[in-house]
Amino acid sequence: MFEIDERRLDRWERRAEWPLTGLAAVFLAAYAWQVLDDRSTPGLHGALEVALWLVWLVFAVDYAVRLTLAVDKRRFFTAHLFDLFAVLLPAVRQLRVLRLLTVLKVLNRRFAGRVRQRVGVYVAAVTVMVGACASLAVLDAERHHPDATITTFGDAAWWTLTTITTVGYGDRYPVTWEGRLVAALLMVGGIALLGVITGTIASWLVERLSGVEGSVAEAERATLAELRLVKAELAALRAELEHRPGV
Amino acid sequence: MFEIDERRLDRWERRAEWPLTGLAAVFLAAYAWQVLDDRSTPGLHGALEVALWLVWLVFAVDYAVRLTLAVDKRRFFTAHLFDLFAVLLPAVRQLRVLRLLTVLKVLNRRFAGRVRQRVGVYVAAVTVMVGACASLAVLDAERHHPDATITTFGDAAWWTLTTITTVGYGDRYPVTWEGRLVAALLMVGGIALLGVITGTIASWLVERLSGVEGSVAEAERATLAELRLVKAELAALRAELEHRPGV
Amino acid sequence: MFEIDERRLDRWERRAEWPLTGLAAVFLAAYAWQVLDDRSTPGLHGALEVALWLVWLVFAVDYAVRLTLAVDKRRFFTAHLFDLFAVLLPAVRQLRVLRLLTVLKVLNRRFAGRVRQRVGVYVAAVTVMVGACASLAVLDAERHHPDATITTFGDAAWWTLTTITTVGYGDRYPVTWEGRLVAALLMVGGIALLGVITGTIASWLVERLSGVEGSVAEAERATLAELRLVKAELAALRAELEHRPGV
Amino acid sequence: MFEIDERRLDRWERRAEWPLTGLAAVFLAAYAWQVLDDRSTPGLHGALEVALWLVWLVFAVDYAVRLTLAVDKRRFFTAHLFDLFAVLLPAVRQLRVLRLLTVLKVLNRRFAGRVRQRVGVYVAAVTVMVGACASLAVLDAERHHPDATITTFGDAAWWTLTTITTVGYGDRYPVTWEGRLVAALLMVGGIALLGVITGTIASWLVERLSGVEGSVAEAERATLAELRLVKAELAALRAELEHRPGV
Incomplete structure (x- = not known):
């Protein structure tokens, strides 16, 4: 009984993976369109708003089903607390930028399978994706404020x-305060991401320039492998001594 | 004689721990109230001021008793020089923000017992606590200056x-200059704290993405354990050779 | 047939190396002259422009030949995608600052052979070269904009x-947006470079002050060497036991 | 002949050490007085200027004698190129802030002997000394410029x-440009120094919180020691086998 049910959850998640990825891409496109094309007719704007809410609804239904x-x-x-917040919080109109976090998470899962083997490329791609979402979100939040200094997508990307x-x-x-919330998330997440990139570039530079072929971690693994050979050698030696008739 | 007296100090510290933690929480609450509710009646303001001074007095008495x-x-x-400064300096009206350092220290000691096992959560919580105290302190220092740019708690938190x-x-x-003193403490302490957080996120990212299961430290410990097995094996081998009648 | 042709590519690259390095230096000098001497006569300005385009043409021909x-x-x-971009993109008038990337790459290759042995000196020299090019490029991009704050080489270097x-x-x-493109390249590249420098200074300081002679990596290598001696010792022991007539 | 002469250089340096340290302290005090007490009478100002030049002269003579x-x-x-620059450059009136570098170097050498054992305290002290000198130098350079934003020592310290x-x-x-030269030196040197401090605090935090007693370096040393015991054990075993009469 137990086994069957958890298998049903797994099957649902496997089947829902592709449609949800597609919906995440649709959400991102609709959100970008709505933010960037600010002077669209009310009809188009309303249609995009409906599309965004429908995607939200599908994500909410997915959570309920799971x-x-x-x-x-x-x-x-407890294991999917983040998913719950990502469904509940955007229901408040002011916090809809948080829906982008879910979208990023879903797109990231799809994307990870392909390029995970090369950490540098992967982190760079994630950073660009996070940066693009943060630019859209801050532009959405700031644009119509009278004191705003971020009023075009170029400004937002530069910021x-x-x-x-x-x-x-x-x-x-x-x-x-919405823009500052986006800034807070970008600062904590983005600085860590860029830290990985500059750190990778820096250590790559140092390694390449100083002619060091391997890292400490690799040397450590070599030591461990060598040590296991020594242990096997010793065991063989002992076995030999025990079973020799002449001794 | 020696032993008995140091035991008395220990017993005092153990007994005073809980009341002092409670008082630290009271101090923080009263300080936050006084700073945030700037338009309170003079009577309430005075009552809070008295409460703050009473807590200070208890901490001063605790130091003297110890x-x-x-x-x-x-x-x-010499070992408790920090405690002495934390008692003496806030007596100067201008430096009362320094009392927050003592409060942070006491609250931190209480809090550490619970979540120390998970470094990330603990450091994040301490960083939020330090940030909240710095925001209160800088708001208290800046608010009434004619050229101030930090006049609300939102501004202070953003700063x-x-x-x-x-x-x-x-x-x-x-x-x-009071606000700049808060800034100096926040810069040295806070940058280190956030460095721990972004560093943890970054190394977690790299480890997870590159599929490395353990860190160098773990590999090192594995090597040491393996090596001890080899040594034991060797000792056994030698013992065997020595006690064999046939050799 | 195969072998002969790749040998021809190698021979071309070896022969073209010195002339291209010279041309890169010429390009850098002409570009610097054009940017710094803004009030030159139209004739001189045109001559420099022609020189810059000729150098670009030689680089384009070099790519085609290779x-x-x-x-x-x-x-x-696929292996020389960067070279292709460096040839195609500067054809757009707005992106000519990107030609500096090729120049940097060629000069760097020449320069690397000499001082690579001392990482610190090398990285410092590359950083100064990158900084000088970024200053020239941002000055070129900003100078004539009405809202520009960077209008002299001193301003550009300070920025x-x-x-x-x-x-x-x-x-x-x-x-x-051209200036911001230069800024983006400088931020990603330059911060990594300066990270190497400050990191090197910092670890040099710590090592020198704490009196630690070797690093973890050196200790690791010593362990590995020691371990190989142990393995050889064991093998000798085993061989001895096997070939002894008395056993 | 050779030996005697180098011994004379050593003897001079040992004898000149204390007087030069004293002069460096005098220089720093006179420079600070001149910069901080801007409204002093021309007579006092001139006397301080003469004192500064006399100290410079002694340093120049010391270089020539050595x-x-x-x-x-x-x-x-070639080994003392920095000393030459420190003597020649301040002769230009505009570059006298560079004399502070020599003073810092001499004071640092004196100071290092005392607290070098505790890296944290030492680096913190050096950082404060560098910061104080940079504040004095930037105030000296900026103070009388019409667009200056740094006009008091408080401003300079905050900057x-x-x-x-x-x-x-x-x-x-x-x-x-003098102030910007000070800024450039402060940025490259100071950021590395503060990097050591925040890095030390951060790693101390992580180690203390995660309950890790030793670092990787210590574990590595333990492994090496253990391995040497294993090697000795093996050698003993082999020796025993060879010299046994019964085998």
């Missing part, structure tokens, strides 16, 4: 770049 | 975020 | 310094 | 703090 299918509901609940690198000239900065 | 109970007074004095991440847009910055 | 000489054209194409160290005061910052 | 005493003059010249931590609000920044 919770229903799970046998150990308490464990599912994202100066923030993620911690340069922070201060020629552009968010003034609304 | 110094009296200690047998090796010179050693206690703390841009400072702790070293982004520093420059749309908000302290202009009083 | 592609023709290569046998496995697909592999050459480069505050950007590369992520200090970012915000007294100088690019406002054109 | 060059004369050295036998291998070429090697002395130093925001620069060294790379926060860079941009409320204060140097506008003269």
